[in-house]
Amino acid sequence: MKLDTNWQASEQTSINLNDARGSIVFRNVVKKYGAVSAVNGLDLEINRGELVTLLGPSGCGKTTTLRMIAGLELPSTGTIAIGGTDVSRLPATYRNVSMVFQSYALFPHLTVLDNVAYGLRMGGLKTPLAREKAEDALSTVGLAGFGPRLPSELSGGQQQRVALARAIVLEPEVLLLDEPLSNLDAKLRRYVREEIRTLQQRIGVTTVYVTHDQEEAMAVSDRIIVMEQGKIAQAGSPADLYHSPQSAFIASFIGEANLISCAASTVANGDRVAKIGDYRFTVPGSNVSEGQATLVIRPAAISFSTNADEGMPSMITSAAFLGDRVLYSIETPIGRLFYVEYTSSIRHPDRTEINITLDPAKLHLV
Structure with missing residues (x-):
C-alpha cells in the first residue's frame, strides 16, 4: 500500500x-x-x-x-x-x-x-x-x-x-x-x-x-x-x-525491561540498595519499601565493559541481527538479561565472554 x-x-x-x-x-x-x-x-x-x-x-x-x-x-x-x-x-x-x-x-x-x-x-x-x-x-x-x-x-x-x-x-x-x-x-x-x-x-x-x-x-x-x-x-x-513505573506490570508493559527479583534495603543517604545474590546495586531516589522488590533494568542501563576487573562476568548466549540494531541475550550472575545495541553489524558472536556494568541512574525499583 x-x-x-x-x-x-x-x-x-x-x-x-x-x-x-x-x-x-x-x-x-x-x-x-x-x-x-x-x-x-x-x-x-x-x-x-x-x-x-x-x-x-x-x-x-x-x-x-x-x-x-x-x-x-x-x-x-x-x-x-x-x-x-x-x-x-x-x-x-x-x-x-x-x-x-x-x-x-x-x-x-x-x-x-x-x-x-x-x-x-x-x-x-x-x-x-x-x-x-x-x-x-x-x-x-x-x-x-x-x-x-x-x-x-x-x-x-x-x-x-x-x-x-x-x-x-x-x-x-x-x-x-x-x-x-x-x-x-x-x-x-x-x-x-x-x-x-x-x-x-x-x-x-x-x-x-x-x-x-x-x-x-x-x-x-x-x-x-x-x-x-x-x-x-x-x-x-x-x-x-x-x-517511573509504579509496578512490575507497568515496567514490563511500557517499553522493554528486564525484571529481576531482589531484596531492597536502605543506605545512609536514603538511597535503596538492591541485593541479588552476591551483587549490590545502588538505586538513587527510590522510595520502594524495604524487603522483597523487583529491579527494573532497561536495556539502556546495560553497558559492555572491556575491563575484566569491573562489572559482572557474563556470556552472550544469542545475538539477533535486526538491521539497525542487535538484540543480545546475556547470561549473567543475576539472571538472563536482554540488551539492545545499535550497530550495523554483529560485533559480539554467540558464546562471547564479556563483562557488563549497570548504570545506577537508569535503574528503578518497584
Missing part, C-alpha cells in the same frame, strides 16, 4: 473545533456483564483538547470504557460527564461524540464524499451543504479530490483517513479511536499515527485512543492510562510511565 505523506502541510479547513468543550469525567464507574466486572470503580478525568490513550492487555476494560464514553454501553453504576453534562444514561445518538472503528466501517457502495457526508445528511442537513462540509473534511485529512472514488479504490491508509474525515465533519466534542491502526502494516502504522496526532493537535478536539500497542501509545499521547483488570494501574505522560 502506498501512502500520501504530504497532507500534513495542508492547512485548509473550515472545520473549527478549537472551541470544543470535550472534558470527560468518570466517577466510580462500574460496568458489569452478569457477575463479571469489566470496569470496576473507575475514576478518570480527561481535559479538553487532550489526546489520552487507554492502554492495556486484552480484557483490561479499555474498550468497554471507550464504548461507555460513546454511549454504546451504559454504566452499571457511577456517573459519566462530557463537557460538564451528565450523560450516564444518554444513548449514543444524544451525545456529541464521533467514533472511528478499527474496521473503518465505510459503506462500500457509496463514494468517499457520500461516506463522509452520510452523518450530516442523516442529521437533517441538506445535501448541498453536507457535501460542501464533507469536501472540507476530506481536504483537512489530505484527500481533496478523492470524493468521487469508492472505498475499494483507496489504500488502507487512505480508507482510515476517510473514516477520520467522517468523524470530524460532525464537529464532535470528543473523538474516539478504537484500535484505528490494527488493520495496517507496521510501516504504514507509523505514518498514520503521526497523521492522527498532527490532525488532533491542529483541530484541538479531545481524543480518546484505545490500543494494546505500547509503542503506538507512547508516540501519540499526551497521557497514557494503563488499565489492568478494569482499573487504572497507572496514569501519566509517556516519559513518566517509562522512567
Whole structure:
C-alpha cells in the first residue's frame, strides 16, 4: 500500500473545533456483564483538547470504557460527564461524540464524499451543504479530490483517513479511536499515527485512543492510562510511565525491561540498595519499601565493559541481527538479561565472554 505523506502541510479547513468543550469525567464507574466486572470503580478525568490513550492487555476494560464514553454501553453504576453534562444514561445518538472503528466501517457502495457526508445528511442537513462540509473534511485529512472514488479504490491508509474525515465533519466534542491502526502494516502504522496526532493537535478536539500497542501509545499521547483488570494501574505522560513505573506490570508493559527479583534495603543517604545474590546495586531516589522488590533494568542501563576487573562476568548466549540494531541475550550472575545495541553489524558472536556494568541512574525499583 502506498501512502500520501504530504497532507500534513495542508492547512485548509473550515472545520473549527478549537472551541470544543470535550472534558470527560468518570466517577466510580462500574460496568458489569452478569457477575463479571469489566470496569470496576473507575475514576478518570480527561481535559479538553487532550489526546489520552487507554492502554492495556486484552480484557483490561479499555474498550468497554471507550464504548461507555460513546454511549454504546451504559454504566452499571457511577456517573459519566462530557463537557460538564451528565450523560450516564444518554444513548449514543444524544451525545456529541464521533467514533472511528478499527474496521473503518465505510459503506462500500457509496463514494468517499457520500461516506463522509452520510452523518450530516442523516442529521437533517441538506445535501448541498453536507457535501460542501464533507469536501472540507476530506481536504483537512489530505484527500481533496478523492470524493468521487469508492472505498475499494483507496489504500488502507487512505480508507482510515476517510473514516477520520467522517468523524470530524460532525464537529464532535470528543473523538474516539478504537484500535484505528490494527488493520495496517507496521510501516504504514507509523505514518498514520503521526497523521492522527498532527490532525488532533491542529483541530484541538479531545481524543480518546484505545490500543494494546505500547509503542503506538507512547508516540501519540499526551497521557497514557494503563488499565489492568478494569482499573487504572497507572496514569501519566509517556516519559513518566517509562522512567517511573509504579509496578512490575507497568515496567514490563511500557517499553522493554528486564525484571529481576531482589531484596531492597536502605543506605545512609536514603538511597535503596538492591541485593541479588552476591551483587549490590545502588538505586538513587527510590522510595520502594524495604524487603522483597523487583529491579527494573532497561536495556539502556546495560553497558559492555572491556575491563575484566569491573562489572559482572557474563556470556552472550544469542545475538539477533535486526538491521539497525542487535538484540543480545546475556547470561549473567543475576539472571538472563536482554540488551539492545545499535550497530550495523554483529560485533559480539554467540558464546562471547564479556563483562557488563549497570548504570545506577537508569535503574528503578518497584
